[in-house]
Amino acid sequence: MAHRLRPVGLDFVGTAPVRHVFVREISAPVAAVYRALCEDVPGWAEWFPQVASARPVDDGAGRDITLTGGVRFRESVIAAEKPEVYAYRVDVTNVPGVRAIVEEWRLTPSGTGTRVRWTFATDGTALYRLAMRPVRAAQARAFRDAVTALDRRLTA
Numbered sequence: 001m002a003h004r005l006r007p008v009g010l011d012f013v014g015t016a017p018v019r020h021v022f023v024r025e026i027s028a029p030v031a032a033v034y035r036a037l038c039e040d041v042p043g044w045a046e047w048f049p050q051v052a053s054a055r056p057v058d059d060g061a062g063r064d065i066t067l068t069g070g071v072r073f074r075e076s077v078i079a080a081e082k083p084e085v086y087a088y089r090v091d092v093t094n095v096p097g098v099r100a101i102v103e104e105w106r107l108t109p110s111g112t113g114t115r116v117r118w119t120f121a122t123d124g125t126a127l128y129r130l131a132m133r134p135v136r137a138a139q140a141r142a143f144r145d146a147v148t149a150l151d152r153r154l155t156a
Contacts, residue, residue, distance in 0.1 A: 002072065002074075002092050002093060002094045003092065003093070003094075004091065004092050005089075005090050005091060005092065005093065005098060005099060005100050005101065006099050006100040006123075007089065007091065008089055008100045008102055009078060009089075009102075010078050010079050010087055010102065010104070012089070012100060012102045012121050013087070013102055013104045013119050013121045014121075015121075016100070016102070016121035016122055016123055017122075017123050017129060018121070018122045018123065018124075018129055018132045019119060019120070019121050019122075020119070020120040020132075020135075020136050020139050020140075021117065021118070021119045021120075022117070022118050022139065022140055022143040022144075023115065023116065023117045023118075024115075024116050024143065024144060024147045024148075025110045025113060025114070025115050025116070026113050026114055026116060026147055026148070026150070026151035027112070027113040027114075027151055027155055028113060028114055028150070028151050028154035028155050029112065029113065029114060030083050030084070030107045030108070030109050030114045031083050032154045033107055033114045033116060033150065033154065034082060034083040034084070034086065034107055036150055036153070036154060037086045037105050037107075038077075038080055038082075038086045041054050041055060041056040041060075041063055042054055042055055042056075043153075044065075046153065047146060047149040047150040047153050048142075048146040048149070048150075049068075049142070049145055049146065049149070050067050050068055050142050050146075051065060051066075051067060051068075052066045052067060052068045053065070053066045054066075057074075060077070061076065061077055062074065062075055062076050062077065062088075062091075063075040063077070063088060070094070071093070071094060071095055072092075072093060072094050073090045073092070073093050073101075074090070074091050074092040074093070075088040075089060075090050075091060076088060076089055076091050078102070079104070083107060084106060084107050084108065085104065085105070085106055085107070086104075086105045086107075087102060087103065087104040087105065088102070088103055089101060089102045089103075090102075096128070097124045097125040097127055097128030097131070098122060098123075098124040098128055099123045099124045099125070099128075100121075100122060100123045100124075101120070101121070101122045102119075102121045102122075103118065103119065103120050103121070104117075104118070104119045104121070105117070105118050106118075106119070116147050118143055118147075120139060
C-alpha cells in the first residue's frame with residue numbers, strides 16, 4: 001500500500017539520519033549529464049538498470065518512478081539548478097517504514113568530463129534505518145553501473 005512521506009526540502013540532504021553519498025568521474029560533459037538527469041526522465045530506464053519505468057508528471061515538476069521488483073515512487077523536483085544540481089524528494093511510495101527521502105545529483109566539471117555525486121538521504125522507523133545499512137553496498141553498485149552506462153550512452 002502506498003503512503004505519503006514527510007515533505008522535506010533540499011536541506012534534508014545534510015541533516016538526514018541516513019545519508020549515502022557516492023561519487024564517480026565520467027567523460028561526458030556536465031551539460032549532457034544534466035540534460036539526461038533532468039530533461040530526459042524516460043531515458044533513466046535506458047541507463048539505470050534498477051529503473052523499470054520513469055515518466056515526468058505535472059509538467060516536469062514531478063516524476064513517477066517504478067523500480068524493478070515493483071517499488072514505486074511519486075517524486076517532486078525540489079532543485080533544478082542548471083547545470084549543476086538536480087534533486088527530488090519522494091512524496092508517495094510503497095516502501096514500508098520510510099518517512100522521508102531526498103536524492104541529490106551534484107555535477108561539477110572534471111577536466112572535459114563530469115564529477116557526479118549522488119546523495120541518497122532518508123529517514124524512517126528504526127527497522128527501516130537498520131535495513132538501510134546493507135542497502136548501501138547495493139546502492140553503490142547500482143550507482144557505479146548506472147553512471148557508467150550513462151557515460152557510454154552520452155559519449156557514443
